[in-house]
Amino acid sequence: MRAINIFTRATPLEIITENFTLLASALLAFGAVVFLIFLLAERTSVKAQEWLKYLVFLVPALLLLTVGLIYPTIRTIFMSFMDAKSDEYVGFDNYVWAFTIPEIVTVLQNTALWVVVVPTVSTAIGLAIAYMTDRMKRPAAIKSLIFMPMAISFVGAGVIWKFMYNYQANPNREEIGLLSAIWRALELPPVNWLLEAPLNTYLLIIVMIWIQTGFAMVVLAAAIKNVPDEIVEAAMLDGATPIKRFFLVTIPMIRTTLVVVLTTITIGTLKVFDIVRTMTGGNFSTNVIANEMYSQSFRQMNYGQGSALAVILFIAVIPIIIYNIRQLRLERTER
């Protein structure tokens, strides 16, 4: 509220000036503090440095992680067992709510659909492109174009694709959305793309696939490059066709990387919120957990239900956390 009042009085330039002052002083203060600490610490005795080094190097990060990640996570778990205002303990009510209210069940189903489709399809396409361009003379242009959406925000991607899916209700006016125009050119009955469930969820999923494919391609291309030539050649001498070589040599050789790509995209997909919010606002049965969690916590101000949804997200990533830790352990003992 206070902030809005300031706006009605100040012009953009005044606001920018004020904000710039804050920005500059924050950066300067940060730099000065770090510089001073080093200046002083370098002059302390060897003995003092033995404990000072922990205080300077390790403690700030650990403190932030504890206060900013660990404490909030624990608190959210508690809040998921409490009512909207976190006053009273309500047991599993919020979870019962999540799994019984039809609207929220749709949200969970949609999220499941996202998590199944996005990682598999984007990894499959990314792998195909990585393989096709592996021995190409100049793959850089192709790769850059497919990788480019990684640099675009989900919001920007939402605008781009909403434009693609634009629907013209009046048949006498030209379609300005590419998909609708192609549809009309093929003389198919017009579809209001983002309103038709379950089609609309798939159309939103395409946006995420469009973004993630480049990531899968880049990482898998690097893994394919690492497959020793000798193995590929041996398979060739044994008469393996390119298709066979792909499935029997390349895929097994890059298995670990494939899993990493799949899990990374899975985690990103579970948290997706911007695409749905930008393109449909979660309406027309397109909602997903991350967006509903936001609505519950910040629109309905129901911290109990919002937290329960967040915890469901957390539970979904726990298997990935455990798998990752085991992989890292393995890697460390091998070394």
Added chain:
Amino acid sequence: MATAIFQGRARRRAKNIFSSPIAAFFAWVLAIVWTIPTFGLLVSSIRPEKDINTSGWWTFFVNPNISFDNYQTVLFEGTTTNPPLFQFFFNSLAVTLPAVIFPITLAVFAAYALAWFDFKGKDFIFFTIFALQVVPLQLTLVPLLQLFAKGLVIGDVTVIPDLGITGTYIPIWIAHTIFGLPLAIFLLHNFLAQIPRELIEAARVDGAGWFTLFSKIVLPLSIPAIASFAIFQFLWVWNDLLVGLTFGGGAKEVAPMTVRIAEMVGTRGSGWEVLTAGAFVSMVVPLIVFFALQRYFVRGLLAGSVKG
């Protein structure tokens, strides 16, 4: 001799099969399909308002009317309730700079400690940080916001006072710093741990303290890794909506561009002339960074995902 010939032939054959024209053709088709949506947006943004709303952007090539009015409007003309986009552009910059510098500084410190100090519980801390990488942000939003708004009071003891920073950049900076730390520490640790032990020990024997060692040897050596992560974090923060939306406290004075664009999509569903130009303004900086520094970006990506 025979094997050498065989290998040579095999290698040549391998090249031929993999670079088959059919594969190249498909790869190019995909690349073009991938680019069309963005290209359509860019073309639309430079067409006059009337053209955008009455004809498809592809008709631009038979009827090329160029106008930069959309950019003029969206960048410099505010609405009754909203300041012009250039203010949000500045906010994006002001949010991003510290949100890249702070976490990298703290992360390189922590990575140094975890890679080169010997202490009990080191592995436990490292594995915890590693696990924290994938904890969904959503899990931390409400409690963290309450911390910023009200401080932390347990019983009657004020652990963290109410700092009165809501509605400024500060909560956004801190939130991004916290959320960026786990990945940054993990990546930089992997890199710093590869510095040869002899180098560190030689410096120690020469009497370099832990702080001198850091500023004279470790930091200069880790510049490439820092650069890779910086690009990563830059794109992440610049493109973020969730943190800007929640930790900005709804104040237009500090909201980054993504927040404003998302709002425009919602409230002016049909104003494509403003939306296309606005979206492109928000994309131009990350696209420049991306194309200019793609190599470092890829390096960071690979370090993060090929390993773990």
